[in-house]
Amino acid sequence: MEAVLDIADWPSALDLFGSQSTLDPAGLGAAEVYPLTVWMTWAFGAVFVLVMAFVLLAWLRRHPARPWWIWAGGIVLPLVAIVAVLVFSTAALVATTREDPDALIVDVTGHQFWWDVVYDPEGLALRDANELVLPEGRAVTLRLTTADVIHSFWVPSIAGKMDMIPGRTNVLTVTATETGRFRGQCAEFCGLSHPLMAFEVTVLPAEDFDAWLETTRGEARDAARPSLLDGRETFIREGCPACHEIRGVAEGGRLGPDLTRLGARPSLGAGMWRMNQGNVAGWIADVQDMKPGAQMPSYNHLSGPELRNLSAWLVSLR
Template identity: 65%
Template sequence: MNNTSTLADYGSQTSFSSAGSGAAATLGLTTAMSVAGGVLFLLVMGAVWLARRRNRPGHVWWIWAGGVVLPVLALAALVAASTFTLAAIGRTGDTAPVIEVTGHHYWWDVVHDPQGRALRDANEIVLPADTKVTLRLRSGDVIHSFWVPSIAGKLDMIPGRVNEMTVTATRPGRYRGQCAEFCGLSHPLMAFEVLVLPPAEYAAYLAGLQDEARDADTAQLEQGREVFLREGCPACHVIRGIAEGGRIGPDLSRVGARGSLGAGMWRMNVGNLAGWIADVQDMKPVAEMPSFNHLSGPDLRAVAHYLASLK
């Protein structure tokens, strides 16, 4: 099952197609710096060509102008432009909705906190379009780094600290993010998705986060629920209305609705869910979940179908 054809390919991960105000400002600054650098390069090469053509050293004022004044002015302009841009995109909003994101080995715990109500999800961040949102970033173990190139710049997540950034997503769609700081052997497999929704759909999403998991309405789904409970999965995972209290692993209350499995790495479907449960170490080495390869075929299929039904 571990082959490239099953890898998740949802969402854009590029800095050249902005879908957020922070990414747009960063792209503008990068473009301006690149153009300015090109102009300065041409000026310097022109001065070198002129000096070689005259076949004699330039006047002293040429040395001061080209070797001291021009670099100082260029660097001062770049520092000022980058400082103002960073201040603009890093300014937090006091009234903005808060989403807490905690990086773990090797997944993302996401808590939406509208009006002080903690609504938990995992490996998928949902944002309302054209609305400022404050992201409160933490780490549960080592240094991670939060980066969604199409929406905002990256910010480190430091153990014992809380870093905040305010983002404004400007275009509905699905965008891919990535841990941008080496955090262990499965660091490349620690991605996530950002889903940007119109405000009305975002409100419906938040309402859905408060609902309990759907009932198991077939014999196979009932069998899968019983396998989930019997095998001790609630010690690590929550399914609202079925299993409460587990906080070690991701919340599975709507796992089947996510676009990907394994923190952005695999398409969400029954086959990949079954492969993940049976041999997680093959799909994500050193993940902190045991493999349940002792399950019988019917039990494995039942629990995979049950989890896929949670939406």
């Protein structure tokens, strides 16, 4: 039987994004967690080797164990090890969840299977999706929640992991310390397309970040050609605004990602496909084939030209 989806055809995560690794910290939170990972691996590796050595010893020489061994190895050693882990991990937890009153606030809301992002919700209220742009060296307070089931926000290279829980807002303050592109991933099983719920993090130098906010906050770019205008009309006629907002074209749709700057995102479908017109057209025509379980209807009744103009207009938005 032929495989329906050949993994080898999928874009590699590392092609699309930068690093997704706790062993390659590029943020204060991740830098806090990294030494814990290293020390715990060594310390418990040593305990494992020790225990295996005792097992071997017991096998080879069958004399009865001395009681103090049981006290030392069975009670004192685990107690010391667990208390040490508790102390170091609590210190890391306190350091990674410390709030900063001057931090920029960004609301991130998990949806099946994408991310809604609002920068400076009480001021600028700039809405975007499936990408998080951060300033280098500046603290950003993420207010994390969900629109449906439990998700978990995790950018391993930048910070620790935080759950997104219905009816609750969890706060995670992150400070990226390197510019570049990193990959985030939903880390809590949330339905059929859970493993395909990723996003990218772009860390810009702080000045560039301010400029980015300034240029991104406006309305979507005007349709410059008649074919693009036609694409915009199809978008409205087909009812896409019921779920998608495009500032200056159709506002208020919140059931799907904001598309105001779709063409500027490096990936389509929350970190799944490369952003290009062909993939966008394929997405609209048969979304279940592109991302099984996505909560968007397929538009396979559109004619070739309709699909072509609609997808060309969408990728022209940046």
